[in-house]
Amino acid sequence: MYLRFDRIVPYIPFILQGIPIIIAMSLGTAIVGCIIGFIAALAKRRGGIVGACFSGYIDFFRGTPAYVQLSFFHFALPQLIHTNWPGWVSCVIVFSLNSGAYLAEVMRAGIDGIDKGQIEAAKALGVQNKDITKDIIIPQALRNVLPAMFNEFIALTKETSIVSVVGIMDLMRRSSIVQGSLYLFFEPLTIVLIAYYILNKILSFIGSYLERKLKYD
Amino acid sequence: MIKVEHLYKDYSKEIKVLKDVNFTFEDGKTYAIIGSSGGGKSTFIRCLNMLEVPTSGTIALDDVVVNDAKTDLTKVREKMGMVFQNFNLFEHMNAKKNVAYALMKVKKMSESDAYAKAVQMLEKVGLGHRVDSYPHQLSGGEKQRVAIARALAMELEVLLCDEPTSALDPEMTTEVLKVLKSLSHTGLTMIVVTHEMAFAREVADYILYMDAGQIAECSSPDEFFTNAKTERARQFVANML
Secondary structure, three states, rough: OEEEEHHEEEEHHHOHHHHHHHHHHHHHHHHHHHHHHHHHHHHHHHOOHHHHHHHHHHHHHHHOOOOHHHHHHHHHHHHHOOOOOOOHHHHHHHHHHHHHHHHHHHHHHHHHHOOHHHHHHHHHHHOOOOHHHHHHHHHHHHHHHHHHHHHHHHHHHHHHHHHHHHHOOOOOHHHHHHHHHHHOOOOHHHHHHHHHHHHHHHHHHHHHHHHHOOOOO | OOEEEEEEEOOOOOEEEEEEEEEEOOOOOEEEEEEOOOOOOHHHHHHHHOOOOEEEEEEEEEEEEEOOOOOOHHHHHEEEEEOOHHHHHHOOOOOOHHHHHHHHOOOOOOHHHHHHHHHHHHHHHHHHOOOOOOHHOOOOOHHHHHHHHHHEEEEEEEEEEOOOOOOOHHHHHHHHHHHHHHOOOOOEEEEEEOOOHHHHHHHHHHHEEEEEEEEEEEOHHHHHHHOOOOOHHHHHHHHHH
16 A cells, blocks of 8 residues: 655645635536526426427436536537637536526426415415515425435536536646646545535535525424 | 306316306305315306406406406405315415415505404404414314415405315314304305305305206205205205205
């Protein structure tokens, strides 16, 4: 066994500088993904041509790997249309669309899970549709889907480990550089594992906290 | 006054639920709608406040045609409340907020006024001690009484009840019927779809017997239960008693 953690100590700050990049990427795409997912969920429930388009989008993004989507978007698409985006733009677009597709299905299930009787009761009281959505459907749907949503956020955070394919200096990319220069693999990769684990642990704590906060029974 | 003329409701070409229903509900009276399952009772009462959209015909509350696209449904529904078989309380709101919510959103009352009124209405249905409870903490009978308070708080002219006790055990049925009985003949028009014959007989001014998508007859309770006009109704009464 040959372990030399002492040799990588000087490189630890360099590796950990990838963390803000992951956080920014995950947070940004989670927010945009939620918005896309919510619109897609409502559109899909409503049906029609628009609904069918959103269904197609959800189907496509759930049916192909994020790694391939990102590579395709960044490297293959410029052959068809002239684009010259920096890597992070491609990442944000692809990950937002990807998580949006998953979140759309999660949210749709949450909305469908609400008892139709409550919506009828609100209508019978003369409550406007927009208020029914805002005050009756969303609060209950949110509570129902919170665990599944945080599952998706955690998956998204882990998925961002592929952004190095378009040259983003994330944790994985930085650890590869260290691996290459020191010919040590166990040590830098251990640091990456721990960093991801802690990040997601924090995320799941936030999830359980919100779940408790929204609980009413 | 609610005037129903030539009301039809089809769910599809084959499934025609209401077939030319004509009736006028007078103000302040209590009506019990009874009949076998599948006769169109629930569909009929749900058409009155447009939870079901009629296929054709007109429903008018006073002079306002309810099922006219130009009518502001909110205005109609403010005057016409509904109580459901499954209570349909807002599960994420406590009893007080269940009642206060529409007062704030629809009647535009201030929060403090709405809650004060909510507590007052809950006291009226005997739930003054339960104002902070959530629906899952309440028994079926209590839930239904909250639902009644929620409807009444809107200062209704008409209260529609769609099988209000069908999901309750006999004890809870009694407590809910007691509340409904106390509301009858207070100026409120009550239209109650029910299988509680004793309640219908005791409280209603008129019994509407629905069969095969039509109002087969409308009689006073005494007349209906002793000497119904139609053969089908006589059979129904015989089976019930």
